Amino acid sequence: MRIFLDVGAHYGETLQEVLKKKYNFDIIYAFEPSKKCLSKLKKYKSKKLIINNFGLGKKFENKELYSPGGLGANVYVNSNNQNTERILIKQASKWFKNNIKNNDIVFVKLNCEGGECDIINDLLINKQFYKIYNIMITFDVRDIPGKEYEELIIRKKLKNYKLNNFCFSDDVMIGNTHKKRIEYWLNKLGAISATKNKNYLTNKYINKLKYYSSKSGFINRLEYKFKKFILYKYYPLLIKNVLKFIKIKTLNYR
Numbered sequence: 001m002r003i004f005l006d007v008g009a010h011y012g013e014t015l016q017e018v019l020k021k022k023y024n025f026d027i028i029y030a031f032e033p034s035k036k037c038l039s040k041l042k043k044y045k046s047k048k049l050i051i052n053n054f055g056l057g058k059k060f061e062n063k064e065l066y067s068p069g070g071l072g073a074n075v076y077v078n079s080n081n082q083n084t085e086r087i088l089i090k091q092a093s094k095w096f097k098n099n100i101k102n103n104d105i106v107f108v109k110l111n112c113e114g115g116e117c118d119i120i121n122d123l124l125i126n127k128q129f130y131k132i133y134n135i136m137i138t139f140d141v142r143d144i145p146g147k148e149y150e151e152l153i154i155r156k157k158l159k160n161y162k163l164n165n166f167c168f169s170d171d172v173m174i175g176n177t178h179k180k181r182i183e184y185w186l187n188k189l190g191a192i193s194a195t196k197n198k199n200y201l202t203n204k205y206i207n208k209l210k211y212y213s214s215k216s217g218f219i220n221r222l223e224y225k226f227k228k229f230i231l232y233k234y235y236p237l238l239i240k241n242v243l244k245f246i247k248i249k250t251l252n253y254r
Helices: 035-041 092-099 116-125 150-160 178-188 198-204 206-213 218-229 237-251
Strands: 002-007 027-031 049-052 055-057 061-066 084-091 105-110 134-137 166-168
16 A cells, blocks of 8 residues: 555645645545644545544643644644644554554655654654655754754664654755645655555665665754744745745755
8 A cells, every 4th residue: 555644734735745646645644633724624535535633642642732723833832822722642653553554655744843753752662663665754843942852862763773764854845835845755755656565665765765864954953043043934035035046056956
């Protein structure tokens, strides 16, 4: 089976790309704990799409979600005047045991506003991480006060496990739109191939798997800290686009 997991589906921005026939996914699981996002997610009509109104984590629990439906919604940062929603979290490794087989070709987009490290730890400890063909990790812990250090711990742990079935959004989310960025990642790591043989796909793309999993993230973390220092998020969109263009040309991204 060819399977895609959209962990942190939000309003379905990623689904717009992965539902395309060219990827040949047999099943697409969307994980979104906020009920505020469900109405938009349900607009995507496909027999292969399964929408799960819960999040993944290190254990089964209920949590308070702050600013539900927002891009930065999370269970960690509680600012004044925020809306909240009670959400369900299920243990990632147990879900994998029940739904993913060893020979499935599994692509995972992991973007869950600070919960990514708990998920990765749980999958590693319970020996489910190896079932993944490629997981793209976004380290949103960078935005969670007191949790920033977890990124370095996870990077070190992945390196110690000597795995190459992962990559980081800093390195593979390249393009002018979210759909284009998802497309870039999937094409680079072999999702465009129609094969259902996991070993064949791994062997064919082993060099790229090793290349992207070897990224340290040092420059990306430095850039992120600099942007926070200069209050980049408040810059006008025009200036941001110009800076992005210069960056792409400088790094010779294609």
